[in-house]
Amino acid sequence: MIAITPWLDKESSTPIYMQLYSFMKQEIESGAIKEGSRLPSIRQLSAHLKLSKNTIETAYQQLVAEGYAESRLRSGLRVLALEQPPSGTVLPPASAAGIRSQSQKEASVRSRYDFRYGDVEQEAFPYALWRKCLLGALQCDPKEVFGYGHPQGSPALRSEIAQYLYQSRGVSCSPDQIFLSSGTQQAVSLLCQLLPLTGETIAMENPGYEGVRTVFNNHGCTVAPIGLDHDGLSLTQLSRQKAKAVYVTPSHQFPLGMVLPIQKRNKLLQWAGEHDSFIIEDDYDSEFRYQGQPIPALKALDNDERVIYLGSFSKSFIPAVRLTYTVMPLPLTQAFQQRMGSYSQSVSPLLGAAMLLFMREGHFERHIRRMRRLYQTKHKAMIAAIMNHMGNHVEIIGQKAGLHLILVVHNRERDELLQLAGQAGVHVYSPQHHWTDPGDCPSSYIMLGFGGMNGDIIEEGIRRLGQAWFGSGSHYEDNR
Amino acid sequence: MIAITPWLDKESSTPIYMQLYSFMKQEIESGAIKEGSRLPSIRQLSAHLKLSKNTIETAYQQLVAEGYAESRLRSGLRVLALEQPPSGTVLPPASAAGIRSQSQKEASVRSRYDFRYGDVEQEAFPYALWRKCLLGALQCDPKEVFGYGHPQGSPALRSEIAQYLYQSRGVSCSPDQIFLSSGTQQAVSLLCQLLPLTGETIAMENPGYEGVRTVFNNHGCTVAPIGLDHDGLSLTQLSRQKAKAVYVTPSHQFPLGMVLPIQKRNKLLQWAGEHDSFIIEDDYDSEFRYQGQPIPALKALDNDERVIYLGSFSKSFIPAVRLTYTVMPLPLTQAFQQRMGSYSQSVSPLLGAAMLLFMREGHFERHIRRMRRLYQTKHKAMIAAIMNHMGNHVEIIGQKAGLHLILVVHNRERDELLQLAGQAGVHVYSPQHHWTDPGDCPSSYIMLGFGGMNGDIIEEGIRRLGQAWFGSGSHYEDNR
Known part of the structure; x- marks a missing residue:
């Protein structure tokens, strides 16, 4: 009979049969217990290790279930060949604690002045x-x-x-x-x-x-x-x-x-x-x-x-x-x-x-009726703010409905606009990916969603944008 | 000016502007208001119908938004051509009450003894x-x-x-x-x-x-x-x-x-x-x-x-x-x-x-640990009931895990088995659609899910199946 003498820790939270099974698996993988060798009978190992037959049987069942051994009628368990030994990665010893950093970065803080399309009203949510x-x-x-x-x-x-x-x-x-x-x-x-x-x-x-x-x-x-x-x-x-x-x-x-x-x-x-x-x-x-x-x-x-x-x-x-x-x-x-x-x-x-x-x-x-009024108010605030802070520097496309509009900013390029907005703490977006060929999207188009913002934030966001894009006050003159 | 004399019902829950808009749309669609004709100004129609300008304006905006009319600078609204008149189906008059019968049939009562695969434990749900x-x-x-x-x-x-x-x-x-x-x-x-x-x-x-x-x-x-x-x-x-x-x-x-x-x-x-x-x-x-x-x-x-x-x-x-x-x-x-x-x-x-x-x-x-014990109990009840009520008429495939097993019913054909089960008020299923060619699935295979049933129901369901398939008591003799 092959010698099986594991260190078993009776104080551990890992059950004994699990410790035994892990030990034997490692021994098989390392070659210490050889392919084709016969494992001790349940009764033998139970007596040897002073463990209950149940414990041994459970450990053995696991080895059989995973294919490390097979049960043969009247001749007990035999160890099977591993064609390509798993290199100890079945339950890797490293802690899982280190694997989370990158995902946490993803949950980055969103700007207060974020004209992202797709957000809906939250404060008045029922x-x-x-x-x-x-x-x-x-x-x-x-x-x-x-x-x-x-x-x-x-x-x-x-x-x-x-x-x-x-x-x-x-x-x-x-x-x-x-x-x-x-x-x-x-x-x-x-x-x-x-x-x-x-x-x-x-x-x-x-x-x-x-x-x-x-x-x-x-x-x-x-x-x-x-x-x-x-x-x-x-x-x-x-x-x-x-x-x-x-x-x-x-x-x-x-x-x-x-x-x-x-x-x-x-x-x-x-x-x-x-x-x-x-x-x-x-x-x-x-x-x-x-x-x-x-x-x-x-x-x-x-x-x-x-x-x-x-x-x-x-x-x-x-x-x-x-x-x-x-x-x-x-x-x-x-x-x-x-x-x-x-x-x-x-x-x-x-x-x-x-x-x-x-x-x-x-x-x-009722929710839709209420939201229609609410979005209408936001929409009015948005258009008023644009008129007020951007005046004839811009035109608005698609202003009769929905939760977004397109701003056409005269004589300016998108990259510059996005960059200046970002520096002013405002997130605005390019709609260019909605064109089959993004190059066909006029470079003066900026997409502004407002569904999730309240009137004050909209007003301040647009004010900052006007400031960043057209400089302090200059547009007031242009505008009237 | 063309004559616009709608029946407007001030007691109706439909707003007046909506009634006006619907009336005018019908008139345009029917040809009573002709393509190219000019609609009365807001002020004119307001005076004519004794309605506020707002009401008229809202109705007009809707007609314009839907393309029935267009607004021309200084010449008011003009009716546009409809190349293919919509035949009154924009808001069909029939009640929506009649359209529900078929779906209600779908929510048919499920049998108490339903060995459907995919159900999970509900009574012990936390x-x-x-x-x-x-x-x-x-x-x-x-x-x-x-x-x-x-x-x-x-x-x-x-x-x-x-x-x-x-x-x-x-x-x-x-x-x-x-x-x-x-x-x-x-x-x-x-x-x-x-x-x-x-x-x-x-x-x-x-x-x-x-x-x-x-x-x-x-x-x-x-x-x-x-x-x-x-x-x-x-x-x-x-x-x-x-x-x-x-x-x-x-x-x-x-x-x-x-x-x-x-x-x-x-x-x-x-x-x-x-x-x-x-x-x-x-x-x-x-x-x-x-x-x-x-x-x-x-x-x-x-x-x-x-x-x-x-x-x-x-x-x-x-x-x-x-x-x-x-x-x-x-x-x-x-x-x-x-x-x-x-x-x-x-x-x-x-x-x-x-x-x-x-x-x-x-x-x-904790839920998984608890469910593992619970499903194990169900699984034992299932196997015990099969042994007891079907004996050596059947074999079980895949009995070590999961929430289902396959029953191999000796010397019987699936259609007969399903039919007899149905007559006994028990739902069992054929697994044949999981074969690329369903014809390759042995006709003796029946799939039994048990995740959503409790022990008593399992026992009674299997008893009924045994009765239906092998007749009263006959299997008891076979079995010992």
């Missing part, structure tokens, strides 16, 4: 109501809210969304046509995977939302950029293009902010019918128009079932619910449902249930 | 603790938990996961190497999109997890099925295969349950090195082994940085957190980070923060 809905969700049937949920997303939530779409966006659809996903990029990825669109040509606004263009590209689609006229997508350019689908933002072009007029909507639908193509309508922030009513979705005109509609709670509520809803045209619904059957739903059923309660109680409708 | 963590998350910095969050997922949560992986799975990695996503299929989709794997050959266990095979196929990968030996993936078959990556479940083969022994792990790593390929290790339920300690992950042996590791909270906690963590090999990390920069994180930052608190307070570690 904490108490949302908290109540979250707690309410916890009390729902665990089979509904703790598991994977329905592949398309909760039927009750989809009903609620269908009703909302009907009332607010003029979109009439059944809950069966709705598919939830944890973000618009996830929704577009599913369209690429399941329609499928992989390998197809997709026409897309240029400039247009880079996050979606990337998803198309990463699914092997050919993205055909279609330029914009002063009133959105160029239908002249589109009419020359054959494409499986066109991606558009008709209610509020991203990033330039124009509304696609009714004539172009009709022409777009006509194009889709003639080319047997689909229109992917991304209605990302249509809730926030500051002049007149929200404009009905293109989908509302879709008699021919050509429009795949995408809506999201990221702007109308908070990004953190990670909830995008896709409305499929009726003729595609059944096939899409079947293909989606192999996929787990990516939206948390728990958050879905909380969102359902929030909508059902009428909180969501 | 409600109070999880509730506390959710509320704690609501109190975190809104900038962290209400927005989109870090593209890779919260740095603090990734640190916590790195520590967990080190302590529980022998995996040493930095939080920078970790990428979160709202499910394992989402993680695999990102790998396909960003490594990228689109168009590549991916070797995969056959049988193997169908959900992932589907994702590979839907990204244009060629999936090369690799058969299984009695101890997992056939390395003989793999060695003949050139593939960009191989997808494996070494800790607990899905669905057949074997553990890949150390020799094969070493050979697999060697294969990856020789072919410059990657190993995608899906460690989906490794927390639950009922004999010995959890087996260290293959990733723990990965000196050559070949293993992409996938782990999930769906089994170790609940599916509804929708949280999968991917550990990228160091050489791929930086490029993957950059590419992921264009993507929004799909995991809810709110749930991420709650999970962080749950882990940081030690609740997660």
Whole structure:
């Protein structure tokens, strides 16, 4: 019998069988216990080490489970060959404490004057109501809210969304046509995977939302950029293009902010019918128009079932619910449902249930109305501050809706503008990555998001920008 | 001036300007107000209808925004041409109430004796603790938990996961190497999109997890099925295969349950090195082994940085957190980070923060220990009931770990088995879709998940199955 004499520490928090197993594994790996050798029987080793048979058996089971030994009928355990010995890294001895520094750096402090696009109002967030809905969700049937949920997303939530779409966006659809996903990029990825669109040509606004263009590209689609006229997508350019689908933002072009007029909507639908193509309508922030009513979705005109509609709670509520809803045209619904059957739903059923309660109680409708007023106030503050501190040095693009606008800074270059802003403690952004060829983005364009900032911060941020870009006071003269 | 005489209902909840706008839109669409005609000025119409100028202006703005009219300097509003008139569907008159029937059917009642795979324990779920963590998350910095969050997922949560992986799975990695996503299929989709794997050959266990095979196929990968030996993936078959990556479940083969022994792990790593390929290790339920300690992950042996590791909270906690963590090999990390920069994180930052608190307070570690004991009890109850009620009519495959097992029912066909089970009010499932060619799945295989059932239900479910399949009492004789 081979000698097995480990140091076993009975005071240690590591169980004895674990110490024994680790010791034997090391001995096998180091060659001290040789390939093919027979291990002592449980009874023998139990007597030798004065340990219970249970302890020995558990250690042996582990060795067998990991393939270090095999159990042979009536001849006990035999050590197996290791073709390429693991060099002690199974449980590396180094502490894990040192591996965290880099990630902590990532959580860097954000500037107070950060005109980042994508942030939403936080101070006026309905904490108490949302908290109540979250707690309410916890009390729902665990089979509904703790598991994977329905592949398309909760039927009750989809009903609620269908009703909302009907009332607010003029979109009439059944809950069966709705598919939830944890973000618009996830929704577009599913369209690429399941329609499928992989390998197809997709026409897309240029400039247009880079996050979606990337998803198309990463699914092997050919993205055909279609330029914009002063009133959105160029239908002249589109009419020359054959494409499986066109991606558009008709209610509020991203990033330039124009509304696609009714004539172009009709022409777009006509194009889709003639080319047997689909229109992917991304209605990302249509809730926030500051002049007149929200404009009905293109989908509302879709008699021919050509429009795949995408809506999201990221702007109308908070990004953190990670909830995008896709409305499929009726003729595609059944096939899409079947293909989606192999996929787990990516939206948390728990958050879905909380969102359902929030909508059902009428909180969501009130929240949108409240936020529309609030964003309108911010938007006014933003434009007033720009007028006041920048005057005729700049022009504003896309100022009727949404949570951002584009500033055209006359006779200046982006790099200089960004640098000067940074020196003044203000973060502003270039929109250039939304152009297929970023070089086509006018160098005078700066993107300013304001959804997450309050009026005072907006005013002070813009004041600092004006100061940094145009120098003390000089613009006041220019301006009047 | 054209005559505009709408019926305006001052008692209606629809605002007057909205009624006016709808009326005018209909008039334009019907042709009653002709293309090119000039609309009355705001002052004129205000006087005519005895409405405030604001009301008229708001209605007009909406018409302009949607492209029904355009504003001309000094000549007021002019009606534009509609090339293809929308046929009144902008806000369809039908009620939305009728569109819900089908979805409600989907939420069909599930059988009490449902051996569905994927459910987890619910009765012993730590409600109070999880509730506390959710509320704690609501109190975190809104900038962290209400927005989109870090593209890779919260740095603090990734640190916590790195520590967990080190302590529980022998995996040493930095939080920078970790990428979160709202499910394992989402993680695999990102790998396909960003490594990228689109168009590549991916070797995969056959049988193997169908959900992932589907994702590979839907990204244009060629999936090369690799058969299984009695101890997992056939390395003989793999060695003949050139593939960009191989997808494996070494800790607990899905669905057949074997553990890949150390020799094969070493050979697999060697294969990856020789072919410059990657190993995608899906460690989906490794927390639950009922004999010995959890087996260290293959990733723990990965000196050559070949293993992409996938782990999930769906089994170790609940599916509804929708949280999968991917550990990228160091050489791929930086490029993957950059590419992921264009993507929004799909995991809810709110749930991420709650999970962080749950882990940081030690609740997660305790939860796993408790669940391991609980699942072990269920597992024992399951096996005892099978022995008792089915005896030597059946064999069990994969009975050392996890939340499911495969039953081999001698001399019977699946369709008959499923039908008889259904008649007895018991839901059991065929595992055949996990075979590349479902026809290769032995017709005697039935898959039984037990994670979400308690001991009594398991016992009664198996008793009913035995009764339905083998008739009253007959198996008792067979069995002894």
